[in-house]
Amino acid sequence: MKARRRNEHARPSTPVTRGRRSKHPRNRTVFVAIIVAQLIFNHGAFAAGAPDASDIIRKAWDHWRGITSYSKISMTIHRPDWERAMTMRVWTEGENRSLVRVTAPKKDAGNGTLLIEKSMWTYSPKINRIIKVPSSMMSQSWMGSDFTNNDVARSNDILDQYDHTLLEQYESEGKVVYVIEATPHEDASVVWGKEILHVREDHIVIAHDFHDQDGELVKGMRTLATAEMGGRTIATRQRMQKANSEGEWTQIDVSEAQYDVDLDKQLFSHSNLRNPRE
Secondary structure, eight states: OHHHHHHHHSOOOOOOOOSOOOSOHHHHHHHHHHHHHHHHHHHHHHHHHSOOHHHHHHHHHHHHHOSEEEEEEEEEEEETTEEEEEEEEEEEETTTEEEEEEEESTTTTTOEEEEETTEEEEEETTTTEEEEEOGGGTTSBSTTSSSBHHHHHTOOHHHHSEEEEEEEEEEETTEEEEEEEEEEOTTOOOSOSEEEEEEETTSOEEEEEEEOTTSOEEEEEEEEEEEEETTEEEEEEEEEEETTOTTOEEEEEEEEEEESOOOOTTSSSHHHHHSOOO
């Protein structure tokens, strides 16, 4: 396999031609030098004019959350032989505080997830207990969906524990889309080997693929609809789907979104997680 890769990137061999040699070999050398210089210049011009990949990711996350935010969403978990749906209310403050509370169906109502800094807790009315989620469980499924605890908590890891590289950019529906590869730092405690994001120039993530440590695609998120809510254009329908599995996916639909709202100081607390006062 390694030999094959080297061959794919090797310089193609120069064909043998018959006939007279060029009387002006210097002209040929000058021509090649001009081409090489032009390629170097074009690459440098692109690099100099390209936006910063980390800045693109941060602006997308800030656009998604705002300074503070409140939203109502529904989540549909689809499997080949069953489907279930639930509705939730979500609050966020800055980069490190979020609260998710299930409102329906009745059997799940009251279940909550609280994130403060790097710590996460869940609450279930059935057992009337607040349980701290260990960091080793942050990558596990939330409520049986294809979203992880990190996804639901809107983790900041991709900003803090990854390096970002702009791979390319293209145009879609009249807007520029940036393709960014996010690779974790060597000492990062994350599960993914890399993540590939397609971020539109208006800060909407239209695609987000998750790869394991071997580079294999595990799952991918796609934005299926956008709309203006809360004074900004946001993704209103997103679907997370397992790789090579058309029948297994989880879809998020946003029915209401508000940004930069006033939030009670006690909103992100254990007492409010157990006894809602919002």
